[in-house]
Amino acid sequence: MDIVRTWVLAPLLVVLGVCVLGPQSARAQELPSGPISLAGGRVVLGADMSVSMSTETDKAADPTHAGWFNYTDYEHSTMRMARIGVTADVRIADRMSFLTELRSENGDAPRPYALFVRVKPLKNRPFDIQAGRIPPAFGAFSRRRYADGNPLIGYPLAYQYLTSLRPDAIPTDTDELLRMRARGWRPSYRIGAQTVATGMPLVTAFRWDTGVQARVGPERLMASVALTNGTISDPRTKDTNGGKQVAGRVQWQPAIGLTLGGSAARGRYLADSVLAALSLVAGRERSTQRAFGADAEYSRDHWLVRAEAVWDQWDVPTLPSSMRASSFFAEGTYKIRPGLFAAARIDTLRFNRVTTPTQTRTWDAAITRLETGLGFYVQRNLVVKGTYQYNRRDGGLVRKRSLAAVQLHFWL
Amino acid sequence: MTKLPLIPYPLPLAGAAVVLTSAMLLAQAPNQGTGIIRGHVEVRRTAPQAERRPAVNELGMPGMREPIDFRRSVVYLESAPSAAFADAEPLRAKMDQRNETFVPHVLAITVGTTVDFPNSDQTYHNVFSLRGPKPFDLGRYAAGRSRSVRFDRPGIVRVFCEIHSHMSAFILVFSHRYFAVTGADGRYQISRVPPGRYTLVAWNEGSVRESRQIVMSDDQSAVEADFSVR
Numbered sequence: 001m002d003i004v005r006t007w008v009l010a011p012l013l014v015v016l017g018v019c020v021l022g023p024q025s026a027r028a029q030e031l032p033s034g035p036i037s038l039a040g041g042r043v044v045l046g047a048d049m050s051v052s053m054s055t056e057t058d059k060a061a062d063p064t065h066a067g068w069f070n071y072t073d074y075e076h077s078t079m080r081m082a083r084i085g086v087t088a089d090v091r092i093a094d095r096m097s098f099l100t101e102l103r104s105e106n107g108d109a110p111r112p113y114a115l116f117v118r119v120k121p122l123k124n125r126p127f128d129i130q131a132g133r134i135p136p137a138f139g140a141f142s143r144r145r146y147a148d149g150n151p152l153i154g155y156p157l158a159y160q161y162l163t164s165l166r167p168d169a170i171p172t173d174t175d176e177l178l179r180m181r182a183r184g185w186r187p188s189y190r191i192g193a194q195t196v197a198t199g200m201p202l203v204t205a206f207r208w209d210t211g212v213q214a215r216v217g218p219e220r221l222m223a224s225v226a227l228t229n230g231t232i233s234d235p236r237t238k239d240t241n242g243g244k245q246v247a248g249r250v251q252w253q254p255a256i257g258l259t260l261g262g263s264a265a266r267g268r269y270l271a272d273s274v275l276a277a278l279s280l281v282a283g284r285e286r287s288t289q290r291a292f293g294a295d296a297e298y299s300r301d302h303w304l305v306r307a308e309a310v311w312d313q314w315d316v317p318t319l320p321s322s323m324r325a326s327s328f329f330a331e332g333t334y335k336i337r338p339g340l341f342a343a344a345r346i347d348t349l350r351f352n353r354v355t356t357p358t359q360t361r362t363w364d365a366a367i368t369r370l371e372t373g374l375g376f377y378v379q380r381n382l383v384v385k386g387t388y389q390y391n392r393r394d395g396g397l398v399r400k401r402s403l404a405a406v407q408l409h410f411w412l
Numbered sequence: 413m414t415k416l417p418l419i420p421y422p423l424p425l426a427g428a429a430v431v432l433t434s435a436m437l438l439a440q441a442p443n444q445g446t447g448i449i450r451g452h453v454e455v456r457r458t459a460p461q462a463e464r465r466p467a468v469n470e471l472g473m474p475g476m477r478e479p480i481d482f483r484r485s486v487v488y489l490e491s492a493p494s495a496a497f498a499d500a501e502p503l504r505a506k507m508d509q510r511n512e513t514f515v516p517h518v519l520a521i522t523v524g525t526t527v528d529f530p531n532s533d534q535t536y537h538n539v540f541s542l543r544g545p546k547p548f549d550l551g552r553y554a555a556g557r558s559r560s561v562r563f564d565r566p567g568i569v570r571v572f573c574e575i576h577s578h579m580s581a582f583i584l585v586f587s588h589r590y591f592a593v594t595g596a597d598g599r600y601q602i603s604r605v606p607p608g609r610y611t612l613v614a615w616n617e618g619s620v621r622e623s624r625q626i627v628m629s630d631d632q633s634a635v636e637a638d639f640s641v642r
């Protein structure tokens with residue numbers, strides 16, 4: 001970590017120190033097991049720290065870098081990551097709160113993962129409005145509570161794996177797109193930005209979008225709709241194309257323990273700079289991302305089972321047909337005995353076929369992932385996880401990769 | 413808000429203290445007594461309510477919860493007459509889950525008692541305890557249902573809900589019957605205490621706070637003992 005990062009990270013660590021030691025130090029020798037309450041309960045601070053290590057090799061030492069199977073749009077591996085997050089809930093008034101989460105990964109400068117105001121305009125009605133950098137309306141996984149909502153260490157492919165499409169650059173033709181198959185960690189195209197950047201996942205779990213969101217309905221039948229600057233693949237604080245994304249979700253609990261959800265999103269994902277380079281401002285309708293999602297969760301006794309499917313479609317102005325991708329994962333968790341649990345997830349990501357004069361193949365490499373693991377609660381808010389992950393991909397320099405990982409995770 | 417001491421395995425240690433001290437029998441003590449120990453426990457510290465973790469991920473605002481009464485303390489004899497260990501009979505007790513709160517927050521029982529954990533909320537709960545004399549995990553069960561745990565060893569049991577991290581409670585399991593949970597006004601009464609010399613302890617929220625020596629003489633019907641817990 002360089003000195004600049006150290007200085008930037010320092011405030012986050014100070015806040016964390018206040019969380020862990022501040023109000024408790026007088027009574028000494030105690031670690032908080034829950035969030036810190038200040039100002040008579042009007043300010044509540046929480047924290048979340050995790051360290052993950054894996055057998056994945058370091059990118060500097062290995063150009064193939066384990067195939068980049070677990071990299072995020074912040075160019076960090078989910079299997080080799082140190083994360084610190086501090087959350088705050090500031091109650092401005094009875095029905096108005098300010099919420100934020102500052103997060104630092106691998107010593108990077110803290111980023112505001114969440115930063116929004118939540119208003120409940122009607123006292124006795126289940127209706128909320130949130131504005132700012134808000135939680136996603138689309139899908140289920142990205143809104144799971146903290147890292148303890150993930151029974152494994154890796155993320156589902158739909159929410160993490162980088163496709164070869166970029167929001168700021170596009171290929172001139174299908175051949176150029178196919179040359180970037182399985183290179184989502186660093187795709188480059190002739191039209192648009194020439195800077196080094198990663199591709200987009202189907203839905204990102206590592207950034208939240210900026211906009212306004214409304215939710216209505218009790219927990220048993222809830223609907224939410226959001227209007228945001230970016231898209232589910234590329235959330236943005238600043239709008240780059242003058243187009244907004246509309247995303248919505250309906251969630252139904254037909255019985256306690258069973259939750260069914262459906263999501264949809266539509267918005268322009270390509271930056272104006274790309275369209276300007278093409279002189280295709282009139283063709284903005286060909287720069288849309290559409291997505292649908294379906295999810296289910298069932299839990300009972302010591303079991304928790306979840307499944308989620310995502311369908312994505314991107315229009316690329318230079319290509320004759322839309323690029324489509326679909327993903328499905330199912331995961332299960334079983335508590336073997338108090339404090340000890342086992343978990344597994346099977347995960348696939350598929351792409352549609354495109355045709356050039358010389359070949360017909362999927363526009364990105366299909367991938368299948370299996371991850372299994374065990375977790376042990378050292379105490380209620382301190383868990384150790386160990387997982388084994390197997391990846392198989394239909395393209396790229398690395399076609400198969402197995403790796404083992406461990407994670408220590410503490411929260412309050 | 414509940415706190416965990418930094419020392420390793422604080423609850424097993426505290427539990428062991430209860431076990432060991434309960435086993436320190438007073439030899440030749442009479443089988444039954446008529447004495448009463450009573451008094452008042454003043455809780456002078458202010459324990460903040462356990463807050464929910466800031467819910468940046470969630471849509472909407474959470475509902476109301478029942479406030480926890482942290483003034484409830486448990487007063488018990490650290491050493492007890494031998495007869496106390498013979499008259500125990502299986503009992504049942506209840507710790508409800510209501511408005512995302514364990515009710516009562518502190519429960520004191522004797523060894524062999526079965527505690528029912530009914531779910532009175534319209535959502536899942538998952539009661540568990542990782543340490544102490546009886547680690548258990550009841551799994552997820554819905555409103556209107558109840559699951560039970562029998563506590564066969566003395567000690568302090570820390571109870572949590574896996575789904576709602578702000579829910580916590582204590583169960584103190586004694587191998588004798590000479591204990592009392594204070595009322596809302598802080599008053600307590602331990603009945604049928606035989607004559608003898610005892611160590612009386614007032615416990616509040618997680619650790620032994622204060623103890624004192626008392627003597628119940630043959631001609632005495634009641635002993636007053638007040639505590640101030642900081």
